[in-house]
Amino acid sequence: xxxxxxxxxxxxxxxxxxxxxxxxxxxxxxxxxxxxxxxxxxxxxxxxxxxxxxxxxxxxxxxxxxxxxxxxxxxxxxxxxxxxxxxxxxxxxxxxxxxxxxxxxxxxxxxxxxxxx
Amino acid sequence: xxxxxxxxxxxxxxxxxxxxxxxxxxxxxxxxxxxxxxxxxxxxxxxxxxxxxxxxxxxxxxxxxxxxxxxxxxxxxxxxxxxxxxxxxxxxxxxxxxxxxxxxxxxxxxxx
Numbered sequence: 001x002x003x004x005x006x007x008x009x010x011x012x013x014x015x016x017x018x019x020x021x022x023x024x025x026x027x028x029x030x031x032x033x034x035x036x037x038x039x040x041x042x043x044x045x046x047x048x049x050x051x052x053x054x055x056x057x058x059x060x061x062x063x064x065x066x067x068x069x070x071x072x073x074x075x076x077x078x079x080x081x082x083x084x085x086x087x088x089x090x091x092x093x094x095x096x097x098x099x100x101x102x103x104x105x106x107x108x109x110x111x112x113x114x115x116x117x
Numbered sequence: 118x119x120x121x122x123x124x125x126x127x128x129x130x131x132x133x134x135x136x137x138x139x140x141x142x143x144x145x146x147x148x149x150x151x152x153x154x155x156x157x158x159x160x161x162x163x164x165x166x167x168x169x170x171x172x173x174x175x176x177x178x179x180x181x182x183x184x185x186x187x188x189x190x191x192x193x194x195x196x197x198x199x200x201x202x203x204x205x206x207x208x209x210x211x212x213x214x215x216x217x218x219x220x221x222x223x224x225x226x227x228x229x
Contacts, residue, residue, distance in 0.1 A: 042219030
């Protein structure tokens with residue numbers, strides 16, 4: 001049973017560049033959430049994708065966008081990179097529950113460490 | 118607004134002692150409370166979770182208690198071992214939201 005996987009593991013970019021991060025959910029899961037974790041802090045929700053649509057978004061600018069594919073994998077794109085975008089980007093997968101939001105167990109991938117110079 | 122506060126920020130215990138980490142949440146509509154353990158440079162790993170219709174849940178040396186009236190929940194680790202050393206995050210979600218709101222983390226050090 002494959003867990004959540006992410007690629008690449010590390011990435012170095014310069015200001016103004018664009019980056020794409022990838023995530024494959026745990027086997028049997030259909031929902032992907034993305035989080036940003038700054039050093040020494042808890043993860044912060046960026047957005048969640050379900051049925052290839054952005055279902056909910058956190059307080060992140062439009063420079064952050066995403067996509068979900070028919071096989072449930074997902075991408076996170078960040079345009080016009082800023083120094084402050086340097087962080088650990090985590091993907092979490094879950095299985096949508098018929099009871100509605102707020103009850104899904106989320107499993108995290110190993111993350112991508114992004115450094116913006 | 119949605120907020121989760123976590124205390125203490127650091128906790129040092131002797132091997133074999135118990136450790137308790139506490140979190141409070143702001144919204145009474147919160148209904149799901151997971152705890153994650155994160156070792157340095159690794160992914161957050163779910164160790165236990167509880168839903169709002171349950172007051173306590175236990176899994177071997179780990180237990181979580183929920184007090185809905187006071188809007189707080191706690192992680193209890195008994196018979197601590199050096200491998201329990203890590204950063205622990207509490208989180209909460211609301212019945213109208215898909216996102217998890219995380220606490221600021223507790224760095225637990227278990228001294229051999």
